[in-house]
Amino acid sequence: MVSYRVRGGNALRGTAFIQGAKNAVLPMIGAALLAAKGRTVLRNVPIIEDVRRAVELAHTIGAKCELHEAERTLVIDASELTSAKLPADIARRFRGSVLFTPALLHRLGEAVVEGVGGCNLGSRNLDFHYLGYKRLGAAVEENETVIHVKAAGLTGAKLYLDTPSHTGTENLIMAAALAKGTTVIENAALEPEVLDVIEMLTRMGARISGGGTGFITVEGVDELRAVEHTVMPDRLDAGVFAMAAAITGGEVNLVGASLEHLGVVRWKLEQMGVEFATHGAVLHVRRERPLRPINIITDTYPGFATDLQSPMMTVACLADGMSYIHERIFDGRFALAGELNKMGADVEVDGSRAIVKGATPLQGADVTAHDLRSGIALVLAGLAAEGETRIASGYLIDRGHSYLAERMRALGADITREILPSTGTVS
Ligand SMILES: CC(=O)N[C@H]1[C@@H](OP(=O)(O)OP(=O)(O)OC[C@H]2O[C@@H](n3ccc(=O)[nH]c3=O)[C@H](O)[C@@H]2O)O[C@H](CO)[C@@H](O)[C@@H]1O
Ligand SMILES: C=C(OP(=O)(O)O)C(=O)O
Numbered sequence: 001m002v003s004y005r006v007r008g009g010n011a012l013r014g015t016a017f018i019q020g021a022k023n024a025v026l027p028m029i030g031a032a033l034l035a036a037k038g039r040t041v042l043r044n045v046p047i048i049e050d051v052r053r054a055v056e057l058a059h060t061i062g063a064k065c066e067l068h069e070a071e072r073t074l075v076i077d078a079s080e081l082t083s084a085k086l087p088a089d090i091a092r093r094f095r096g097s098v099l100f101t102p103a104l105l106h107r108l109g110e111a112v113v114e115g116v117g118g119c120n121l122g123s124r125n126l127d128f129h130y131l132g133y134k135r136l137g138a139a140v141e142e143n144e145t146v147i148h149v150k151a152a153g154l155t156g157a158k159l160y161l162d163t164p165s166h167t168g169t170e171n172l173i174m175a176a177a178l179a180k181g182t183t184v185i186e187n188a189a190l191e192p193e194v195l196d197v198i199e200m201l202t203r204m205g206a207r208i209s210g211g212g213t214g215f216i217t218v219e220g221v222d223e224l225r226a227v228e229h230t231v232m233p234d235r236l237d238a239g240v241f242a243m244a245a246a247i248t249g250g251e252v253n254l255v256g257a258s259l260e261h262l263g264v265v266r267w268k269l270e271q272m273g274v275e276f277a278t279h280g281a282v283l284h285v286r287r288e289r290p291l292r293p294i295n296i297i298t299d300t301y302p303g304f305a306t307d308l309q310s311p312m313m314t315v316a317c318l319a320d321g322m323s324y325i326h327e328r329i330f331d332g333r334f335a336l337a338g339e340l341n342k343m344g345a346d347v348e349v350d351g352s353r354a355i356v357k358g359a360t361p362l363q364g365a366d367v368t369a370h371d372l373r374s375g376i377a378l379v380l381a382g383l384a385a386e387g388e389t390r391i392a393s394g395y396l397i398d399r400g401h402s403y404l405a406e407r408m409r410a411l412g413a414d415i416t417r418e419i420l421p422s423t424g425t426v427s
Contacts (some may be wrong), residue, residue: 001395001421004375004405006382007414008364014411015282015417016237019402020044020072020231022051024193026096027170028200028229029054032076033063033103034174035204038226042074045231049395050094054257057097058089061104072182076226081107088114088145092401098126102174105138105151113147119371119396122332128161128168135159136172136179140350156181156220164189164214164300170197175217177206185216191301192232192261192355200229235261237401239308240376241376242285244408246274247384251286252411259283263302268294268312272319293321298328310336310377316356318344318384323356335370336377342367342380343389364389372400379404383413393424394418 007327025045032040045051047069055065055074062082066075077081084104091097095118104111118124130140130147133159138151147193156179159172176183188194192214202228205221238257245252246269256284259266259278266276273289294316298306306329316323317340327333334354337347342365346357364387375397382389394417397404405417 001392002398003390003392003418003420004379004382004394004397005416005418006379006389006391008362008385008387009384009411010387010414011248012244012252012383012408012413015253015255016407016411018233018241018243018340019048021196021234022046022048022236022400023166023191024196025051025231026054026094027060027099027167027174027193027197028231029074029076029096030099030103030170031174031197031201031204031228032134033058033078033081033100034106034178034224035078035226036107036223037079038077040078040123040226041074041228042076043072043228043230044074044332045074045112046234047072047398050096052427053090053094054096057086057100060087060090061085061100071079074319078103084108084110085112086114091115092117095167098129099171101129101149104172104200105133105149105154105175106178109152109280110148110150113149119373120332121330121371122422124330126164129171132159132168132172133175136175136183154179156183156218158186160186161188163187166191166194169194169216172222173198173201173208173216173218176220177201177208177262178222179220181220183218183220185218186214188214188216189300190214192235196232200227203227203229233258233261236305236307238262238283239265239305240311240380240401242269242274242276243311243380244383244413245285245412246272246287246291247315247380248409251284254283254285256281257283265308266305268296268304272315287306291315291319291359293319293323293356295324297326297397306330306333307373309333310373311380313337313347313356314377314380314384315356317347317360317362317381319358321358323358325354325356327352336374339367339374339378340371340381343385361386363387366390369393369396372396376401379415382415
C-alpha cells in the first residue's frame with residue numbers, strides 16, 4: 001500500500017521539472033505497436049505507473065520494450081506480435097490499455113479486450129471506439145466480460161463522434177492510418193496530446209490532415225515505420241505545480257511547461273491572483289495576492305480540463321468567497337468534496353455542480369484518493385493544511401505523476417511517499 005504523507009505550511013519555492021505527458025505517451029505506445037519493423041524510441045517518457053503497466057501489457061502481446069528510467073526513454077520493438085489478448089489483470093489497471101486495439105486489429109486481425117481500467121469517474125463509455133471500428137469494417141462481439149473485435153483489413157469511412165472523445169479520436173485515427181482509402185472523423189478531439197500523437201504518426205508515414213480543427217482526414221497507407229519522438233510536456237502536471245505555488249503563496253519556475261497548453265486554466269488562475277511569466281522555455285508562477293474565488297465549467301479542449309478540476313477545487317477552498325464548479329465531462333468526479341470537507345473545507349455538491357465556500361483553514365487528516373486527480377488535489381490540500389495529511393492510495397497518484405515527492409521536496413515541501421506495511425520503505 002503506497003501512501004503520501006504531507007505536513008503543510010511551507011511556501012513552495014524553486015525549480016520543478018515538468019514530466020512528459022501521460023495522455024500523450026500512452027497512445028504513442030499504442031502507435032509504436034503499428035510499426036511492423038524496426039524500433040521506436042520515445043523520449044521524455046514520464047516514469048509513472050501507467051507507463052509501467054503499458055510496458056507490461058506490450059510484453060504480454062509479444063512486443064519487446066525497454067524502459068530506461070534514468071534516461072526517460074522507452075524503446076519498443078513490435079516486429080513480432082504474438083497474442084491478440086489484452087489480459088484483464090493488466091488492462092483493467094489503466095485506461096490506456098484501450099489504445100492497443102488498433103495495432104492488434106491491423107497486425108493480428110483481432111483484439112480480445114478483457115477489460116479497460118482508468119480512473120473511476122462514473123460512466124466511461126467506449127461505444128464511439130467500437131462503433132467506429134464497425135464503420136471501418138470490423139466485427140465486434142461483446143459478452144459480459146470480453147469484447148472481441150475482428151477485422152480482415154479495415155476500409156476508410158466517414159465517422160462522427162457524438163462528443164469529441166480523447167482516446168476515441170486517437171484510436172480511430174490509428175485504425176484509419178492503415179485502413180484502405182480515406183477516413184473522415186467529424187467532431188474529433190482537439191487536445192494538444194492528440195496533436196502530438198498525430199505528429200508522431202505523421203513521422204511514421206501516416207497521412208493525416210485537419211488535426212486541431214475537429215475534422216480529421218486520414219488517407220490510409222500500407223505500412224508505418226518505427227521513429228524517434230519526444231513526448232510533449234504534461235499540461236496537467238504543470239497545472240498542479242502552478243496550483244501548488246498558488247495554494248502555498250509560493251513562487252516556482254516550471255522547466256518545460258507550456259503556457260499555451262494550460263489555456264483557460266491559466267486565465268482562471270490569473271483571475272484568482274496567480275501571475276504567470278514565460279522566460280524562454282521556463283514558466284515562472286507566483287501568487288500575487290490573496291486568492292479570489294472562481295467559476296469554472298469543465299469542457300473538452302480548449303475548455304477547462306476536467307483533470308484539473310479536482311486540484312482547482314482544492315485551490316478554491318483557500319479563496320476568499322464562493323466558487324462555483326460545473327463538471328460537464330464525467331458524471332462521478334466529485335468524490336473529492338467529502339475528503340476536503342474532512343479537512344475542514346466547505347464544499348457542497350449538487351449533481352454535476354459544486355459550490356466551494358472559502359476561505360476555510362484546512363486541517364491535516366487521513367483522507368482517501370478516489371482517483372488520480374482527487375489524489376493530487378489532496379496532496380495540494382495537505383500542503384496548505386495545518387498538521388499532517390495522509391493520502392492513500394498513493395498508487396493512484398503514481399499512475400500519473402512521476403517522482404512527485406522528490407520534485408515537491410526540491411521546492412521545500414514536507415512530503416514523503418511511503419510503502420506500508422509490508423516493507424516500510426520511504427522515498
Ligand atoms: C488516457 C487518457 O487520455 N485519458 C484522458 C481521456 O480519457 P477518455 O479518452 O477516456 O475520455 P473521453 O474523452 O473518451 O470521455 C469523455 C466523456 O465522453 C464519454 N464517451 C467517451 C467515449 C465513448 O465512446 N463514449 C462516450 O460516451 C465518456 O463517458 C465521458 O463522459 O480524456 C479525458 C477527458 O479529457 C481525461 O479525463 C483523461 O485523462
Ligand atoms: C482520468 C484520468 O486518467 P485515465 O483516463 O487514464 O483514467 C486522468 O488522468 O485524470
